[in-house]
Amino acid sequence: MGFILRKTSKQTRKLKTLLRLAVSRIAVARRPRLARKSIATSDVSQLLALGHLDRAIHRVEQVIQEGNMLEAFEMIELYCKRLTEKAAQLDKPSECVQEIREAAAGLIFAAGWCGDLPELPLVRTILTEKFGNDFASTAKDGTGIVDPMLVWKLSSDATNMELKEKVTKEIAAENIILVDFSKLTEVIDDTATYHQDLDLDTPW
Template sequence: MGFFHRKTSKQTSRVKKLLKLALSRLAIAKRPRLARKSISRGDVGQLLALGHLHRALLRAEQVIEEDNMLQAFDIIELNCKCLIEHATQLDKPQECSEDIREAASGIMFAARWCGDLPELPLPRTILEDKFGSDFAAAAKEGTGVVDPMLVWKLSGDRTNMELKKKVTKEIATKNNILVDFLELQEAVKQDGNGNGSHC
């Protein structure tokens, strides 16, 4: 039994080490996403200025995608820090607080969705062993104690029209451009089923 406990402690330090690496990677991974978000917002503004509302809405998907990922990165960062700070408690998962269980489930969920963070799959496997298959299954599905905001930011629908309209309107307001979504609805109706160009 003592041997098992030592083995678990070794696994815990491995999780801690990998999560510290993930934190370093997060700082690097944020930069290109911030740049793409800024460029995409500029593109939406230019398209609106040229009167291309439909194309601006399509471009807004990129803004939403980058923004969602950046917000997900912030949550993942908090989860990593929580697990690093309270790593010793991972040796007794049944006694872990709700915060630690949420952070562990968040890392398990994020590992599936974040190709930007190759350090996460191994901690996920170790955490699965520690917390058990039922906990792991719920975490992978984004249920249980996983932060709903993390689930939504990583797996939400960036093509949601209301969200695209909201982002487009916000960018239009910032650029002093008036946007009429009723005009767009009329154009879509005239186009049949709205199967226009998606460029």
């Protein structure tokens, strides 16, 4: 029989089951995140309309967090489906094409960041056994063939002021709200002062 037609191992069958469960769980986990993103976006829009730029900038953090995770879910779902469809190839990891190795690396990395998907740590264990510790170690670090976009979506800092300004401006533009972003410097200064005060506090 040809390579593609041969039966998969017991370990690979278990992996396929876990991948299908992960895809089903993504469908469930996506809904509350969509709702939270929608509410946070609406809040930012209202705050901007009322002239509360400082509060809008703070609230936009959740818009970024939920949006990043939703986009990461899309990539993870694609990887799960790709490995499920090509499962037979996983019994010979050294012969896997680049897209399969990229999917495996992506899921290994995502396992450390997605608490919503408890199947991923189990997927990571199986993929580590198949592809080896060196491959897994590189993937966990988000390097090698892990898609940089997935790394950014899962590990980016939602408090980054440049990113918050960008997303806030996008929300303002989408809702045709005129905002004086020259005041943003004041907001940044106030935020920096606030964090400095926290650093100076003596912990109990």
